Amino acid sequence: MTHCKEFALSIADRASTLRVGKAVESAGLEGGSMARRRFQKGRIFLRGKKIPVWVRRWREDVIGKDGTVRRVERSDVLASKRELPTKRLAERVLEERMGRINSPGYRPVRIGTVEESSEHWVAEVLSQYKPLTVRAAQSHLKNHILPGLGKLRMDEVANEQQQMFITRLSQKCSRKTVLNVTSTLSTMFKRARKWGYVCDKVDVSELVMPEEEVTIEPVFSHPTKSATSSRWRRNRFKPCSAS
Secondary structure (H helix, E strand, C coil), X not given: CHHHHHHHHHHHHHHXXXXXXXHHHHHHHHHCCCCCCCCCCCEEEEECCCCCEEEEEEEEEEECCCCCEEEEEEEEEEEECCCCCCHHHHHHHHHHHCHHHHCCCCCCEECCEHHHHHHHHHHHCHHHCCHHHHHHHHXXXXXXXXXXXXXXXXXXXXXXXXXXXHHHHHCCCCHHHHHHHHHHHHHHHHHHHHCCECCCCCCHHHCCCCCCCCCCCXXXXXXXXXXXXXXXXXXXXXXXXXX
């Protein structure tokens, strides 16, 4: 009889431990500090006929504007079929990309548009700079960054999208303006990564910038010197008269 009671108590203790463990896990998820729930392999598939590309799809915990954590399904392009001819090669790249999600130190991330992130950056960071810097950065945002990238999610502005933005910008702006706008974008993305947003680094060394303009100034000769030089050339080759 005693053994039966001990066995029953043991089962009750285990059940209690499981309930407590689930409660802690749930609280950790709400607080944004929980590691991954389960290992994810993700999945890939081909999309497109003219230019087929490998698309990755997976689930990820993201932090909303109100601070709550929710699990969403996400997708992005791994590479073109030309770059990765076989599914096996694509799966290897997929495994590398899923490393962050399956890492023991994984935490929920922030997903937002460039426009949303810029509002946060202007309010919390740009406001600390000198007025001249503030006006320049606000001009870059209003006239170039937000019209070109504002509606895109931060994680969508990868190296290719950055290069396309710079190419379009260089068609209507000087090289100096392109560099200044890119610097503002880089500063904003750097701060966003520290805040937990998913976004690529904006590295000028990894982007093709417009070439430096070379201006050749015309050289105008002085009329008096030109005339003197012409007379000198004529006299130099003038035949000597017979004595």
